[in-house]
Amino acid sequence: MIIKVCGLRDPENIRAVMGLGADMIGLVFDRRNPRYVSSIPSNVGLLPDYASIQGRDLNEDGKVARVGVFGSDMPQNIITMAYNYKLDYVQLYGKNDEIMINNLRLTLRDEICPGIKFIKAIGIADMEDVGLWRKYKNVADMLLFYPKKQYGNDVDTKFDWSLLDYYDGDIPFIISGGIGPDDVEKVFSLTHPCMAGIDINSRFETSPAVKDISLLKPFIESIRNG
DSSP states (O other): EEEEEOOOOOHHHHHHHHHTOOOOEEEEOOOTTTTTTOOOOGGGGHHHHHHHHTTTTTOOOSEEEEEEEEEEOHHHHHHHHHHHOOEEEEEOOOOOOOHHHHHHHHHHIIISSTEEEEEEEEEESSSSHGGGGGTTTTTTTTTEETTTTTSSOOOOOOOOOOGGOOOOOOEEEEESOOOOOTHHHHTTTTTTEEEEEEEGGGGGEEEEEEEOOOHHHHHHHHHHOE
8 A cells, every 4th residue: 555645845754754764755835735845945954955956865765755746837837847856746636627738748758857757635524526537537447536725725624535446447546535543444445446545644734744753653653554
């Protein structure tokens, strides 16, 4: 099962999370989000150093994928961040049409970040929302289902996970929204064949963008040992 820890910013916190066995880390490039990674000059020793040296000191073996999280952003900004931060995935929220995503894929894959993949985030409140995946079937490598009104807010709510039964696609998906330290059994109760993993964030924090290692460690161990 994929474990994505999203909303990271501090280099030492990133190193600690990587050491726990997370599969993906999420860097948020949406200014509306309190976990926004600002563009600080690379010589100050903060996270942009991670970009300036292409992440080698933080991820030498390449086993932890870097996911850039974007809202309805300009394609050029997404391209810039993908290059600077050596992203493995671009995760898109907002109203991104198929043509825009496909053009972005072609630009990044052919010229800038060969092999980069795309995650399309879809807000879920009812079965009709689940069906929105069809709009992205030709451009998404993975989907992320999240509570429809949650993005950009610190709302620890889950959507009705039974709605996932209405997903009839073949694109793998991960889920987010309100997943916390006590949800191991609930996560294992999901048996959809396309269920690929989970995205965890605010319920494992001491403050926005700072993950509590004492909460993450036993949770990740339980998922891995389950």
